[in-house]
Amino acid sequence: MIYLGIALLLTSAIASPVYNAYNNAVSSDDYMGYRLPGTQIPSNYKLNIVVGKDVIENKKNTFDGMVEITFKVKKVGDEKLDYIKLHTPSEKTSEVKLKNDKAAEVKIKAHEFNKTSSIMTINLESELDPKMTYVLSMSYTGNVDSKSMYGLYRSSFKNDKNETDYLLTTQFEPVYARWAFPCFDEPKFKATFDISITHPKGYSVLSNTLPVDDPKENGDDQLTTTFKTTPKISTYLIAFIVSHFTCTQGENIDTNVIHQVCSRGESSANRLLAANWGKLILNAFEDYTGVIYNQTGLLKMHQVAIPDFGAGAMENWGLVTYRERLVLYDEKESSDLDKQSIVSVIAHEFTHQWFGDLVTCNWWNDIFLNEGFAAYFQYIILTQVAEASPWQVEKQMIVDQLQPVLVDDAASSSKALTAIAATPDEVNAKFNTIAYNKGASIIRMMENIIGSDNFKKGVTKYLQNKQFSNAVPSDLLSAMEEQATKANLPEDTSLTKVMQNWLNVPGYPVVTVTQRGNGIILKQNRFLYDKINPSSKSIWMIPISYTVPSDEKKFDTAPKAWLSTSSIPIKNVFKNNSDWVIVNNKQGAFYRVQYANSLWKRIADQLMHDHTKIDVLNRAQIIDDLFNFARADNQMKYSQAFQHLNYLGNETEYFPWVSALHSLNFLLTRVGDHTTLGVSLKLKVVELIGGVYSTLSFEKDDSKLSLQRDLIFNAACKYGAEDCIKNVTTLFETYKTTGK
Incomplete structure (x- = not known):
């Protein structure tokens, strides 16, 4: 199911159910009172x-x-x-x-x-x-x-x-x-x-x-x-x-x-x-899964x-x-945005014909097996449809789903993907961004760990094994494990063990990167807005992919290393001690990355010099991480985040600007439009957005630019860019006169 909030905000977060027909909250201790005995x-x-x-x-x-x-x-x-x-x-x-x-x-x-x-x-x-x-x-x-x-x-x-x-x-x-x-x-x-x-x-x-x-x-x-x-x-x-x-x-x-x-x-x-x-x-689903619809x-x-x-x-x-x-x-x-939204919703619901209808979660605790797959494949299946290729849907998933749920899952009250739901109230509450967006992000991370071909085979195996039946997470993991190559997993560790805390523990980690000689030290803690929690006992098995300037195969999402303890060293990362390093290629796994100040400076310098040397999804990730570190307690000042993001004046791609405007809009809401800080913020955004604004036309372009035009023109006018306001006023006057 896709709730109205999800469908109308495909480029932001998923809304909770708009109505709860059961108004008497009951503790999970009374679980059996709401479950049939079987x-x-x-x-x-x-x-x-x-x-x-x-x-x-x-x-x-x-x-x-x-x-x-x-x-x-x-x-x-x-x-x-x-x-x-x-x-x-x-x-x-x-x-x-x-x-x-x-x-x-x-x-x-x-x-x-x-x-x-x-x-x-x-x-x-x-x-x-x-x-x-x-x-x-x-x-x-x-x-x-x-x-x-x-x-x-x-x-x-x-x-x-x-x-x-x-x-x-x-x-x-x-x-x-x-x-x-x-x-x-x-x-x-x-x-x-x-x-x-x-x-x-x-x-x-x-x-x-x-x-x-x-x-x-x-x-x-x-x-x-x-x-x-x-x-x-x-x-x-x-x-x-x-x-x-x-x-x-x-x-x-x-x-x-x-x-x-x-x-x-x-x-x-x-x-x-x-x-x-x-x-x-x-x-496209029949081709991808090998399971033919009319044979069901x-x-x-x-x-x-x-x-x-x-x-x-x-x-x-x-x-x-x-x-x-x-x-x-x-x-x-x-x-064109309406068209893509309709197609995405259709893709979401048609995913369910396989994930949810043919194979159904055994109980609502594991609703991510239905909704996580649907939220992921509403993008991925469209990569198999030639008519959808201009939309770059596989990249949209990062800014539409992964980054928004990193915000939601950073609350201390966040619940695990597989958290128990017993009462009707609790079942309804499971239909949230954790089940949809985090579920999709964890499934995508699993695909990046074992590789797309193996993942596709695992999907087919899972559907064949459990068709007309019900599934629990171990059924999915068993099907994927049959396809997983040992080279991509930690030594003597199964995929089931790797995924355990990602499924069963609330929240997610932040990986801190510091330099030691020509290598790096990685540390993990749970990321929370109120604090980084060093006392948290949660340790995730984190797939580590990274890129340095000298890499021949840049921004590959397959893991090069695993952070399975609180901290690990990785040797021989840099050829030159002044090189930058990007961890979590294409934001392929579900965590944030915090760098030491010296490493942040090298990344910022590269972005200012030639931002295209860093993958567009990692640019979106950097922006999202910087602003969210500034939002969190004692992790970064906003002044430092803005200093690293001056390169945005040269950024013309859609995805980094989605990440930037998510956070800038949040910040403007917090400080207020008409405060001194708000006025300064709007002036800064108008300055930064001018570069990409100048590349776009108010005349209708091809569908590849439709999302970008809507995003940038809305933002430019919202933040007070005079040329934008003038153009929109002219268009409105023309519409009043001609109806076009």
Whole structure:
């Protein structure tokens, strides 16, 4: 899932969920009160949802449903098997029946519903037999949510007649399938689904799979649309939509997978971009992973624009839902930045068709296995699509994701990637920048450690091993270890051991570099804004890549050394004692680098003399590190940071300026626009930005420069550059006169 904050701020940080439907925080000590015991293992759901016109059109807020759940049981410890626990929408259930595979009824004593956990306990008169299969059937009443946009909820819009039109749609991740139907609502309980929706005539229905046949008459102006059986799927990935929407198919679509984009009819002209790029991205994933989409059992991909949608987008298997602005593209009104944002969101959600849908995290503790991969591959998969090459997406990931989360993860309150989440509140809180951005950055670091070819093979192995199943981090690491070459790892150390603290310990290190003779000394501590914590017991196994001027293979991200203790020496680094050294090539690993003053000066001198000798991503890293050392307590003064960054007057590349403006905007917010410091800061930025500003035109350039133009012109005007303000004023006056 990509929350709206993520989608709208693709060039900054990811936002937390905008709404939390569970408002009673409960300690993780009560973990088992919120988790199912695992004694029942579902294999199939037969689900029928009945919605009348009054439900759709906001005249009634409840609906009826029927479900049959086929399951087996297993012993867990000494637990007796004389009960069933599952999630249900409410206590309003009827006709609860249980039969075994011999059609014999199992008598039910009673059932009780816990409102806090949404768990219903069905007590039985006898124990269940692990050798038998059972079918639990029940009728129930559920609520159509009208506020939170979770569960089964109602959305609306004004149609081309200016009339209010309604639809029903779903959002089940992470813990809201239980609001729509009785189920074992945890990601590890995968099962197949046979879904049918009974709905008024005149409405169409979409779900994860294609319909079996045309809708069937059901009396009282009702139809029933029945869908083909899904693959094994987690409950949170089930979706259905009842609407008046129409759909558009992409151009040159192959017959193996149906690609359609659906939305309210008035927006039909804006669907084609998503349909065409969807096909390109889906094909790129098949080529990269070797796992073919239609061989998972899904023969179609619907992308649907929802008028009211709390999440930015959601990866329901075969039925991806979006906010309208994140999937619909107006050729006349939308910008190149809009286009790239839409494509990036599509890439994120399509990544989930493999990472999250086909292979799903076992529990929400490890949601980075879903979201970290999606946040990384929303960039990386586009490197496999020729049409995206002007965007340099693999570099964007550094300034969009890695650098912003280095800020978030420097708080003493930060939690580890695999921190426990038990309650619904805690599960919702896991969908944050740590899971997305840090997860992506750690996965990228792992790729740099073992090499891209080995990483790709490891990805394929992981997907093949765990398809239609669930995974924990050790499953990913085992698949990668089979491909990892020993040369790139510390002696007698596995990849699993290398990754342990990166996954299980909050925060990240700062590596301090000092010179000794013709070598360097490296030390590590946890980086925090309030202090460097020398008493921290956390020691990361840090891959060390570095470049000096004499290197033939400059800025290679493969590790040359490992910092696996608090400090190590590296000999014979410099040919000349006056050489500069850059550690962490292309910011390929997840840490900051602090240099001794003499080494900082050499880097600054090189930047002033010829900044192109240092890789563009390392220039962005240097800027980001300098400003964040100045922001932290007792690590650097702002005056020193600015002194090292005077070279920015000559910098014309996009990525260093993104890093610079992230920090400059933060600093301006802190000191204030109209203070003495604020005025001085704005004058300094106008001076520095003048060089790159002069290389750009207010006339529309090719897409390669679109991001740079938006960034630099916005900043130049924000900080008070007179020429920028004059040009923008002229453009606005022209627009008022001509509408163009």
